[in-house]
Amino acid sequence: MDVLGRILLVEDDSKDVELTLTALDEYNLANEVVVATDGEQGLDYLYYRGKFMQRAAVNPAVLLLDLKLPKIDGHEILRQIKSDEKLKMIPVVVLTSSREEKDMVASYKLGVNAYVVKPVDFHEFVNAIKELGVFWAVINEPPAGSVRKH
Protein backbone atom coordinates (compact mmCIF):
# COMPACT_ATOMS: atom_id res chain seq x y z
CA MET A 1 0.00 0.00 0.00
CA ASP A 2 1.11 3.54 -0.72
CA VAL A 3 2.36 5.62 2.12
CA LEU A 4 0.88 9.07 1.77
CA GLY A 5 2.90 12.15 1.07
CA ARG A 6 2.87 14.54 3.97
CA ILE A 7 0.30 17.25 4.31
CA LEU A 8 1.72 20.58 5.43
CA LEU A 9 -0.83 22.53 7.43
CA VAL A 10 0.07 26.17 8.02
CA GLU A 11 -2.38 27.39 10.65
CA ASP A 12 -1.83 29.62 13.67
CA ASP A 13 -5.03 28.85 15.55
CA SER A 14 -4.46 25.79 17.74
CA LYS A 15 -8.19 25.05 17.89
CA ASP A 16 -8.45 25.08 14.12
CA VAL A 17 -5.44 22.77 14.01
CA GLU A 18 -7.16 20.42 16.43
CA LEU A 19 -10.41 20.42 14.47
CA THR A 20 -8.57 19.90 11.17
CA LEU A 21 -6.56 17.01 12.58
CA THR A 22 -9.73 15.49 14.04
CA ALA A 23 -11.38 15.69 10.65
CA LEU A 24 -8.38 14.18 8.87
CA ASP A 25 -8.16 11.48 11.50
CA GLU A 26 -11.52 10.12 10.40
CA TYR A 27 -9.71 9.05 7.24
CA ASN A 28 -6.55 8.14 9.10
CA LEU A 29 -4.73 11.02 7.47
CA ALA A 30 -3.79 12.85 10.66
CA ASN A 31 -0.45 11.13 11.17
CA GLU A 32 0.88 12.48 7.93
CA VAL A 33 0.22 16.11 8.81
CA VAL A 34 3.02 18.50 9.64
CA VAL A 35 1.80 21.63 11.39
CA ALA A 36 3.46 25.02 11.06
CA THR A 37 1.96 27.62 13.37
CA ASP A 38 3.06 30.73 11.52
CA GLY A 39 4.18 31.81 8.08
CA GLU A 40 7.85 31.73 8.94
CA GLN A 41 7.67 28.12 10.13
CA GLY A 42 5.79 27.19 6.99
CA LEU A 43 8.61 28.56 4.84
CA ASP A 44 11.19 26.97 7.15
CA TYR A 45 9.62 23.61 6.42
CA LEU A 46 9.59 24.18 2.66
CA TYR A 47 13.20 25.43 2.63
CA TYR A 48 14.60 22.92 5.16
CA ARG A 49 15.46 25.62 7.66
CA GLY A 50 15.36 25.87 11.45
CA LYS A 51 13.82 22.86 13.13
CA PHE A 52 13.06 21.33 9.73
CA MET A 53 16.72 21.34 8.67
CA GLN A 54 17.01 17.57 8.94
CA ARG A 55 13.72 16.56 7.38
CA ALA A 56 13.51 14.16 4.46
CA ALA A 57 14.11 15.80 1.10
CA VAL A 58 10.63 15.58 -0.33
CA ASN A 59 8.01 18.21 -1.03
CA PRO A 60 4.68 17.90 0.77
CA ALA A 61 1.84 16.25 -1.17
CA VAL A 62 -0.31 19.26 -0.47
CA LEU A 63 -0.11 22.48 1.48
CA LEU A 64 -3.18 23.57 3.44
CA LEU A 65 -2.69 27.26 3.97
CA ASP A 66 -4.48 29.76 6.19
CA LEU A 67 -4.37 33.34 4.94
CA LYS A 68 -4.19 35.35 8.14
CA LEU A 69 -0.97 34.25 9.77
CA PRO A 70 1.54 35.75 12.18
CA LYS A 71 4.83 37.09 10.75
CA ILE A 72 4.36 36.09 7.09
CA ASP A 73 0.82 35.90 5.77
CA GLY A 74 -0.67 33.26 3.50
CA HIS A 75 -0.56 35.32 0.34
CA GLU A 76 3.15 35.99 0.80
CA ILE A 77 3.87 32.28 1.31
CA LEU A 78 1.81 31.49 -1.76
CA ARG A 79 3.72 34.09 -3.76
CA GLN A 80 7.08 32.64 -2.69
CA ILE A 81 6.07 29.06 -3.45
CA LYS A 82 4.66 29.85 -6.87
CA SER A 83 7.70 31.87 -7.88
CA ASP A 84 10.17 29.18 -6.83
CA GLU A 85 10.95 26.59 -9.52
CA LYS A 86 11.48 23.85 -6.93
CA LEU A 87 8.26 24.53 -5.03
CA LYS A 88 5.77 25.82 -7.58
CA MET A 89 4.49 22.30 -8.35
CA ILE A 90 3.24 21.75 -4.79
CA PRO A 91 -0.56 21.90 -4.79
CA VAL A 92 -1.64 24.69 -2.46
CA VAL A 93 -5.12 24.82 -0.97
CA VAL A 94 -6.08 28.02 0.79
CA LEU A 95 -8.16 27.11 3.81
CA THR A 96 -9.54 30.27 5.30
CA SER A 97 -12.35 31.92 7.21
CA SER A 98 -12.47 34.72 4.69
CA ARG A 99 -15.28 34.76 2.22
CA GLU A 100 -14.04 38.10 0.86
CA GLU A 101 -13.76 38.17 -2.88
CA LYS A 102 -10.54 40.15 -2.85
CA ASP A 103 -8.81 37.38 -0.88
CA MET A 104 -10.10 34.81 -3.32
CA VAL A 105 -9.08 36.81 -6.37
CA ALA A 106 -5.64 37.53 -4.91
CA SER A 107 -5.12 33.84 -4.15
CA TYR A 108 -6.10 32.70 -7.62
CA LYS A 109 -3.92 35.38 -9.19
CA LEU A 110 -1.01 34.00 -7.21
CA GLY A 111 -1.75 30.56 -8.62
CA VAL A 112 -3.53 28.77 -5.78
CA ASN A 113 -4.89 25.33 -6.70
CA ALA A 114 -8.04 25.54 -4.60
CA TYR A 115 -9.73 28.02 -2.30
CA VAL A 116 -11.87 26.64 0.50
CA VAL A 117 -13.86 28.68 3.01
CA LYS A 118 -13.99 26.86 6.34
CA PRO A 119 -17.66 26.12 7.02
CA VAL A 120 -19.07 27.02 10.44
CA ASP A 121 -21.05 23.78 10.63
CA PHE A 122 -18.75 21.09 11.98
CA HIS A 123 -20.11 18.30 9.79
CA GLU A 124 -19.54 20.41 6.73
CA PHE A 125 -16.11 21.31 8.04
CA VAL A 126 -15.18 17.66 8.57
CA ASN A 127 -16.47 16.76 5.12
CA ALA A 128 -14.57 19.62 3.48
CA ILE A 129 -11.31 18.70 5.21
CA LYS A 130 -11.78 15.01 4.55
CA GLU A 131 -12.45 15.57 0.90
CA LEU A 132 -9.48 17.90 0.64
CA GLY A 133 -7.20 15.40 2.35
CA VAL A 134 -8.45 12.49 0.32
CA PHE A 135 -8.36 14.36 -2.97
CA TRP A 136 -4.97 15.99 -2.66
CA ALA A 137 -3.15 13.39 -0.64
CA VAL A 138 -4.68 10.19 -2.03
CA ILE A 139 -6.42 10.64 -5.37
CA ASN A 140 -4.37 13.41 -6.92
CA GLU A 141 -1.18 12.30 -8.65
CA PRO A 142 1.52 14.43 -7.08
CA PRO A 143 4.09 16.14 -9.26
CA ALA A 144 7.69 14.96 -9.39
CA GLY A 145 9.58 16.03 -6.28
CA SER A 146 6.74 15.27 -3.92
CA VAL A 147 6.53 11.56 -4.72
CA ARG A 148 4.92 9.34 -2.18
CA LYS A 149 7.11 7.28 0.00
CA HIS A 150 6.70 3.57 -0.68
Add this chain to the structure above:
Amino acid sequence: MNPLPLASSDSAARQSTSLLRWGFLQRYSFAVLSVAAALGAALLLNHFGFRDATVPLFIFASAISSWYGGPGAAVLAVVLSSLAFDYFFVPPLYTLYIAPSELPYFVIFALFTLLVSWFARIRHRVEEDLRNARDELESVNRELAKRTAALETSNKELEAFAYSISHDLRAPLRHVSGFAELLRSGAAPFLNEKSTRYLKVVLEEANRMGSLIDDLLAFSRIGRAEAHYSSISLQQIVQEAVGEARQDANGRNIVWRVDALPEWYGDRSMLRLVVINLISNAVKFTSTRSEPEIEIGCSERKNDQVVLFVRDNGVGFDMKYSAKLFGVFQRLHPQGAFEGTGIGLATVQRIVHRHGGRVWAEGKVEGGATFYFSLSKLTGAN
Protein backbone atom coordinates in the same frame (compact mmCIF):
# COMPACT_ATOMS: atom_id res chain seq x y z
CA MET B 1 -25.87 62.12 0.46
CA ASN B 2 -26.36 65.27 2.41
CA PRO B 3 -26.48 68.50 0.46
CA LEU B 4 -23.36 70.52 0.78
CA PRO B 5 -23.88 73.38 3.18
CA LEU B 6 -22.56 76.56 1.66
CA ALA B 7 -20.93 78.28 4.56
CA SER B 8 -22.68 81.64 4.36
CA SER B 9 -20.18 83.40 6.59
CA ASP B 10 -17.44 82.28 4.23
CA SER B 11 -19.06 83.71 1.14
CA ALA B 12 -19.81 86.98 2.94
CA ALA B 13 -16.17 87.27 3.91
CA ARG B 14 -15.13 86.60 0.34
CA GLN B 15 -17.16 89.58 -0.85
CA SER B 16 -14.63 91.91 0.69
CA THR B 17 -13.11 93.32 -2.45
CA SER B 18 -11.02 96.38 -3.15
CA LEU B 19 -14.03 98.51 -2.37
CA LEU B 20 -14.45 97.38 1.20
CA ARG B 21 -10.81 97.10 1.96
CA TRP B 22 -10.39 100.82 1.23
CA GLY B 23 -11.65 103.19 3.88
CA PHE B 24 -13.90 106.18 3.19
CA LEU B 25 -11.07 108.71 3.29
CA GLN B 26 -8.80 106.64 1.08
CA ARG B 27 -11.44 106.27 -1.60
CA TYR B 28 -12.16 109.99 -1.84
CA SER B 29 -8.49 110.92 -1.57
CA PHE B 30 -7.86 108.59 -4.47
CA ALA B 31 -10.48 110.41 -6.53
CA VAL B 32 -8.99 113.81 -5.65
CA LEU B 33 -5.45 112.64 -6.41
CA SER B 34 -6.47 111.07 -9.71
CA VAL B 35 -8.11 114.25 -10.89
CA ALA B 36 -5.18 116.35 -9.62
CA ALA B 37 -2.76 114.11 -11.49
CA ALA B 38 -4.88 114.33 -14.64
CA LEU B 39 -5.01 118.09 -14.28
CA GLY B 40 -1.27 118.32 -13.76
CA ALA B 41 -0.57 116.13 -16.77
CA ALA B 42 -3.07 118.06 -18.89
CA LEU B 43 -1.53 121.41 -17.94
CA LEU B 44 1.93 120.10 -18.65
CA LEU B 45 0.93 118.72 -22.04
CA ASN B 46 -0.93 121.95 -22.84
CA HIS B 47 2.23 123.81 -22.06
CA PHE B 48 3.92 121.85 -24.86
CA GLY B 49 0.95 122.31 -27.15
CA PHE B 50 -0.81 118.92 -26.78
CA ARG B 51 -4.40 119.98 -26.31
CA ASP B 52 -6.05 116.72 -27.44
CA ALA B 53 -4.93 114.79 -24.39
CA THR B 54 -6.91 116.91 -21.93
CA VAL B 55 -10.34 115.30 -22.22
CA PRO B 56 -9.09 111.68 -22.22
CA LEU B 57 -6.94 112.40 -19.15
CA PHE B 58 -9.93 113.62 -17.11
CA ILE B 59 -12.10 110.76 -18.33
CA PHE B 60 -9.36 108.34 -17.38
CA ALA B 61 -9.08 109.88 -13.88
CA SER B 62 -12.86 109.58 -13.38
CA ALA B 63 -12.89 106.02 -14.68
CA ILE B 64 -10.15 104.76 -12.38
CA SER B 65 -11.72 106.60 -9.43
CA SER B 66 -14.94 104.80 -10.22
CA TRP B 67 -13.16 101.46 -10.62
CA TYR B 68 -11.18 101.54 -7.41
CA GLY B 69 -13.10 104.01 -5.26
CA GLY B 70 -16.71 103.11 -5.85
CA PRO B 71 -19.73 105.26 -6.78
CA GLY B 72 -19.05 108.09 -4.30
CA ALA B 73 -15.49 108.57 -5.47
CA ALA B 74 -16.75 108.44 -9.07
CA VAL B 75 -19.19 111.30 -8.50
CA LEU B 76 -16.50 113.33 -6.73
CA ALA B 77 -14.04 112.70 -9.58
CA VAL B 78 -16.62 113.67 -12.21
CA VAL B 79 -17.46 116.89 -10.33
CA LEU B 80 -13.80 117.76 -9.76
CA SER B 81 -12.90 116.95 -13.36
CA SER B 82 -15.74 119.13 -14.62
CA LEU B 83 -14.69 122.01 -12.37
CA ALA B 84 -11.02 121.70 -13.28
CA PHE B 85 -11.84 121.37 -16.96
CA ASP B 86 -14.07 124.41 -16.75
CA TYR B 87 -11.57 126.47 -14.77
CA PHE B 88 -8.45 125.66 -16.76
CA PHE B 89 -9.57 124.73 -20.25
CA VAL B 90 -12.98 126.26 -21.02
CA PRO B 91 -12.85 129.88 -22.14
CA PRO B 92 -12.88 132.28 -20.41
CA LEU B 93 -9.92 130.60 -18.69
CA TYR B 94 -9.28 130.72 -14.93
CA THR B 95 -12.91 131.36 -14.05
CA LEU B 96 -15.74 128.97 -13.35
CA TYR B 97 -17.87 130.95 -15.75
CA ILE B 98 -18.72 129.17 -18.96
CA ALA B 99 -19.27 131.15 -22.11
CA PRO B 100 -22.63 130.23 -23.72
CA SER B 101 -20.84 129.09 -26.85
CA GLU B 102 -18.71 126.70 -24.82
CA LEU B 103 -21.61 125.32 -22.80
CA PRO B 104 -22.51 122.37 -25.10
CA TYR B 105 -18.84 121.37 -25.22
CA PHE B 106 -18.65 121.42 -21.42
CA VAL B 107 -21.93 119.52 -20.97
CA ILE B 108 -20.80 116.85 -23.40
CA PHE B 109 -17.53 116.59 -21.50
CA ALA B 110 -19.33 116.24 -18.16
CA LEU B 111 -21.86 113.73 -19.46
CA PHE B 112 -19.23 111.71 -21.25
CA THR B 113 -17.09 111.56 -18.12
CA LEU B 114 -20.12 110.51 -16.11
CA LEU B 115 -21.01 107.82 -18.65
CA VAL B 116 -17.52 106.37 -18.72
CA SER B 117 -17.41 106.32 -14.92
CA TRP B 118 -20.76 104.61 -14.84
CA PHE B 119 -19.62 101.94 -17.30
CA ALA B 120 -16.46 101.45 -15.33
CA ARG B 121 -18.62 100.91 -12.26
CA ILE B 122 -20.78 98.30 -14.01
CA ARG B 123 -17.78 96.57 -15.49
CA HIS B 124 -16.16 96.51 -12.09
CA ARG B 125 -19.24 94.97 -10.50
CA VAL B 126 -19.41 92.26 -13.15
CA GLU B 127 -15.79 91.47 -12.54
CA GLU B 128 -16.36 91.33 -8.82
CA ASP B 129 -19.33 88.99 -9.22
CA LEU B 130 -17.27 86.75 -11.43
CA ARG B 131 -14.49 86.71 -8.90
CA ASN B 132 -16.90 85.91 -6.11
CA ALA B 133 -18.50 83.16 -8.13
CA ARG B 134 -15.10 81.71 -8.88
CA ASP B 135 -14.06 81.87 -5.23
CA GLU B 136 -17.29 80.22 -4.22
CA LEU B 137 -16.82 77.50 -6.78
CA GLU B 138 -13.30 76.89 -5.56
CA SER B 139 -14.46 76.66 -2.00
CA VAL B 140 -17.26 74.26 -2.94
CA ASN B 141 -14.75 72.18 -4.86
CA ARG B 142 -12.42 72.11 -1.89
CA GLU B 143 -15.28 71.06 0.35
CA LEU B 144 -16.26 68.37 -2.15
CA ALA B 145 -12.71 67.05 -2.33
CA LYS B 146 -12.60 66.96 1.46
CA ARG B 147 -15.85 65.02 1.59
CA THR B 148 -14.80 62.63 -1.13
CA ALA B 149 -11.66 61.89 0.83
CA ALA B 150 -13.71 61.37 4.00
CA LEU B 151 -16.07 59.09 2.11
CA GLU B 152 -13.19 57.08 0.74
CA THR B 153 -11.75 56.72 4.22
CA SER B 154 -15.04 55.60 5.68
CA ASN B 155 -15.51 53.15 2.80
CA LYS B 156 -12.09 51.70 3.50
CA GLU B 157 -12.93 51.43 7.18
CA LEU B 158 -16.18 49.73 6.34
CA GLU B 159 -14.35 47.28 4.15
CA ALA B 160 -11.84 46.55 6.88
CA PHE B 161 -14.74 46.11 9.29
CA ALA B 162 -16.54 43.68 7.00
CA TYR B 163 -13.30 41.81 6.46
CA SER B 164 -12.73 41.58 10.18
CA ILE B 165 -16.25 40.23 10.69
CA SER B 166 -15.78 37.80 7.87
CA HIS B 167 -12.56 36.42 9.25
CA ASP B 168 -12.35 36.98 12.96
CA LEU B 169 -15.96 36.48 13.98
CA ARG B 170 -16.39 33.23 12.14
CA ALA B 171 -13.36 31.54 13.68
CA PRO B 172 -14.65 31.38 17.30
CA LEU B 173 -18.04 30.39 15.96
CA ARG B 174 -16.50 27.49 14.09
CA HIS B 175 -14.77 26.45 17.27
CA VAL B 176 -17.99 26.56 19.30
CA SER B 177 -19.70 24.45 16.69
CA GLY B 178 -16.76 22.09 16.22
CA PHE B 179 -16.03 21.40 19.85
CA ALA B 180 -19.70 21.12 20.78
CA GLU B 181 -20.01 18.53 18.05
CA LEU B 182 -16.95 16.69 19.37
CA LEU B 183 -18.43 16.84 22.86
CA ARG B 184 -21.68 15.42 21.57
CA SER B 185 -20.06 12.51 19.80
CA GLY B 186 -17.75 11.82 22.77
CA ALA B 187 -20.25 12.21 25.58
CA ALA B 188 -23.42 10.99 23.87
CA PRO B 189 -23.69 7.78 25.93
CA PHE B 190 -23.50 9.70 29.20
CA LEU B 191 -25.87 12.53 28.43
CA ASN B 192 -29.49 12.58 29.47
CA GLU B 193 -32.21 13.83 27.16
CA LYS B 194 -32.12 17.36 28.51
CA SER B 195 -28.36 17.77 28.12
CA THR B 196 -28.51 16.32 24.63
CA ARG B 197 -31.09 18.95 23.74
CA TYR B 198 -28.93 21.71 25.24
CA LEU B 199 -26.04 20.64 23.07
CA LYS B 200 -28.29 20.50 20.05
CA VAL B 201 -29.40 24.07 20.73
CA VAL B 202 -25.78 25.24 21.05
CA LEU B 203 -24.99 23.69 17.69
CA GLU B 204 -28.06 25.03 15.95
CA GLU B 205 -27.52 28.52 17.27
CA ALA B 206 -23.86 28.53 16.27
CA ASN B 207 -24.89 27.56 12.77
CA ARG B 208 -27.63 30.18 12.73
CA MET B 209 -25.14 32.85 13.73
CA GLY B 210 -22.92 31.63 10.93
CA SER B 211 -25.77 32.18 8.47
CA LEU B 212 -26.50 35.61 9.94
CA ILE B 213 -22.89 36.68 9.51
CA ASP B 214 -22.81 35.37 5.96
CA ASP B 215 -26.05 37.15 5.12
CA LEU B 216 -24.87 40.39 6.67
CA LEU B 217 -21.65 40.21 4.70
CA ALA B 218 -23.47 39.52 1.45
CA PHE B 219 -25.78 42.44 2.23
CA SER B 220 -22.89 44.81 2.89
CA ARG B 221 -21.18 43.59 -0.26
CA ILE B 222 -24.23 44.62 -2.32
CA GLY B 223 -23.89 48.15 -0.98
CA ARG B 224 -20.19 48.30 -1.77
CA ALA B 225 -20.11 46.39 -5.04
CA GLU B 226 -19.71 48.35 -8.23
CA ALA B 227 -22.82 48.11 -10.34
CA HIS B 228 -22.49 47.27 -14.03
CA TYR B 229 -25.42 48.72 -15.89
CA SER B 230 -26.47 47.40 -19.25
CA SER B 231 -29.60 46.76 -21.24
CA ILE B 232 -31.36 43.71 -19.83
CA SER B 233 -34.50 41.70 -20.44
CA LEU B 234 -36.60 41.66 -17.27
CA GLN B 235 -38.66 38.95 -18.92
CA GLN B 236 -35.65 36.71 -19.23
CA ILE B 237 -34.49 37.35 -15.68
CA VAL B 238 -37.94 36.49 -14.31
CA GLN B 239 -38.25 33.37 -16.50
CA GLU B 240 -34.90 32.11 -15.26
CA ALA B 241 -35.78 32.78 -11.65
CA VAL B 242 -39.14 31.06 -12.04
CA GLY B 243 -37.40 28.10 -13.64
CA GLU B 244 -35.06 27.79 -10.68
CA ALA B 245 -37.86 28.23 -8.14
CA ARG B 246 -39.88 25.52 -9.93
CA GLN B 247 -37.00 23.10 -9.57
CA ASP B 248 -36.51 23.93 -5.91
CA ALA B 249 -40.24 23.55 -5.23
CA ASN B 250 -40.67 20.35 -7.17
CA GLY B 251 -43.56 18.29 -5.95
CA ARG B 252 -45.59 21.39 -5.21
CA ASN B 253 -48.36 22.28 -7.65
CA ILE B 254 -47.73 26.03 -7.79
CA VAL B 255 -49.63 27.85 -10.51
CA TRP B 256 -47.25 30.37 -12.12
CA ARG B 257 -48.32 33.38 -14.17
CA VAL B 258 -45.74 35.61 -15.80
CA ASP B 259 -46.88 38.67 -17.79
CA ALA B 260 -44.92 40.27 -20.59
CA LEU B 261 -42.10 42.31 -19.09
CA PRO B 262 -40.08 45.06 -20.75
CA GLU B 263 -36.44 45.52 -21.56
CA TRP B 264 -34.77 47.81 -19.05
CA TYR B 265 -31.44 49.26 -18.06
CA GLY B 266 -29.78 48.00 -14.89
CA ASP B 267 -27.29 45.70 -13.24
CA ARG B 268 -28.25 42.23 -14.40
CA SER B 269 -26.93 40.19 -11.49
CA MET B 270 -28.34 42.57 -8.90
CA LEU B 271 -31.81 42.68 -10.44
CA ARG B 272 -31.68 38.91 -10.73
CA LEU B 273 -31.12 38.81 -6.99
CA VAL B 274 -34.15 41.06 -6.46
CA VAL B 275 -36.38 38.80 -8.53
CA ILE B 276 -35.02 35.60 -6.98
CA ASN B 277 -35.55 36.95 -3.47
CA LEU B 278 -39.12 38.03 -4.13
CA ILE B 279 -40.02 34.81 -5.91
CA SER B 280 -38.46 32.57 -3.27
CA ASN B 281 -40.37 34.53 -0.63
CA ALA B 282 -43.58 33.92 -2.54
CA VAL B 283 -42.75 30.23 -2.76
CA LYS B 284 -41.88 30.12 0.94
CA PHE B 285 -44.99 31.91 2.19
CA THR B 286 -47.39 29.88 0.03
CA SER B 287 -46.01 26.61 1.39
CA THR B 288 -49.02 26.20 3.64
CA ARG B 289 -51.49 26.66 0.75
CA SER B 290 -53.11 23.76 -1.02
CA GLU B 291 -53.43 25.70 -4.30
CA PRO B 292 -50.54 28.14 -4.35
CA GLU B 293 -50.54 30.81 -7.03
CA ILE B 294 -47.70 33.17 -7.88
CA GLU B 295 -47.99 35.95 -10.43
CA ILE B 296 -45.24 38.22 -11.73
CA GLY B 297 -46.20 41.21 -13.81
CA CYS B 298 -45.73 44.82 -14.72
CA SER B 299 -48.25 47.22 -13.20
CA GLU B 300 -46.95 50.47 -14.62
CA ARG B 301 -44.84 51.30 -17.60
CA LYS B 302 -43.73 54.81 -18.42
CA ASN B 303 -40.84 56.16 -20.38
CA ASP B 304 -38.71 56.78 -17.34
CA GLN B 305 -40.14 54.30 -14.86
CA VAL B 306 -41.41 50.76 -14.69
CA VAL B 307 -43.15 49.02 -11.77
CA LEU B 308 -42.99 45.25 -11.40
CA PHE B 309 -44.83 43.13 -8.88
CA VAL B 310 -44.74 39.64 -7.44
CA ARG B 311 -48.10 38.51 -6.08
CA ASP B 312 -48.87 35.39 -4.10
CA ASN B 313 -51.85 33.93 -2.28
CA GLY B 314 -49.79 32.90 0.73
CA VAL B 315 -49.99 33.72 4.41
CA GLY B 316 -49.69 37.48 3.76
CA PHE B 317 -48.95 39.97 6.50
CA ASP B 318 -50.53 42.71 8.58
CA MET B 319 -50.22 46.07 6.79
CA LYS B 320 -49.59 47.60 10.22
CA TYR B 321 -46.09 46.15 10.10
CA SER B 322 -45.38 46.74 6.43
CA ALA B 323 -42.64 49.27 7.27
CA LYS B 324 -40.76 46.54 9.10
CA LEU B 325 -40.67 44.24 6.11
CA PHE B 326 -37.57 45.70 4.55
CA GLY B 327 -35.41 46.05 7.66
CA VAL B 328 -32.28 43.98 8.13
CA PHE B 329 -33.06 40.78 10.03
CA GLN B 330 -36.67 41.84 10.52
CA ARG B 331 -39.13 39.00 10.40
CA LEU B 332 -42.89 39.09 10.70
CA HIS B 333 -43.15 35.40 11.45
CA PRO B 334 -41.76 33.57 14.46
CA GLN B 335 -38.43 31.84 14.22
CA GLY B 336 -39.06 28.34 12.96
CA ALA B 337 -42.38 29.01 11.22
CA PHE B 338 -40.59 29.87 7.99
CA GLU B 339 -36.89 29.51 7.39
CA GLY B 340 -34.59 32.44 6.60
CA THR B 341 -32.68 35.08 8.51
CA GLY B 342 -34.65 38.10 7.33
CA ILE B 343 -32.10 39.65 5.01
CA GLY B 344 -33.84 38.99 1.69
CA LEU B 345 -36.13 42.01 1.51
CA ALA B 346 -33.44 44.31 2.93
CA THR B 347 -31.24 43.19 0.05
CA VAL B 348 -34.11 43.78 -2.40
CA GLN B 349 -34.59 47.29 -1.07
CA ARG B 350 -30.91 48.13 -1.24
CA ILE B 351 -30.63 47.02 -4.84
CA VAL B 352 -33.83 48.78 -5.90
CA HIS B 353 -32.63 51.99 -4.25
CA ARG B 354 -29.40 51.72 -6.16
CA HIS B 355 -31.51 51.58 -9.30
CA GLY B 356 -33.27 54.80 -8.38
CA GLY B 357 -36.49 53.03 -7.49
CA ARG B 358 -38.49 52.14 -4.43
CA VAL B 359 -40.08 49.02 -3.05
CA TRP B 360 -43.34 48.56 -1.20
CA ALA B 361 -45.80 45.85 -0.35
CA GLU B 362 -49.50 45.23 0.08
CA GLY B 363 -50.91 42.34 2.01
CA LYS B 364 -53.52 40.92 4.33
CA VAL B 365 -53.13 38.34 7.05
CA GLU B 366 -53.87 34.99 5.41
CA GLY B 367 -54.81 36.92 2.27
CA GLY B 368 -51.66 36.87 0.20
CA ALA B 369 -49.07 39.55 -0.46
CA THR B 370 -47.96 41.69 -3.38
CA PHE B 371 -44.47 43.13 -3.53
CA TYR B 372 -43.90 46.03 -5.90
CA PHE B 373 -40.64 47.56 -7.01
CA SER B 374 -40.05 50.44 -9.35
CA LEU B 375 -36.98 51.01 -11.48
CA SER B 376 -36.00 54.39 -12.86
CA LYS B 377 -34.53 54.96 -16.24
CA LEU B 378 -30.84 55.15 -15.57
CA THR B 379 -28.32 56.42 -18.02
CA GLY B 380 -25.04 54.79 -18.82
CA ALA B 381 -23.23 57.33 -16.68
CA ASN B 382 -24.88 55.93 -13.58
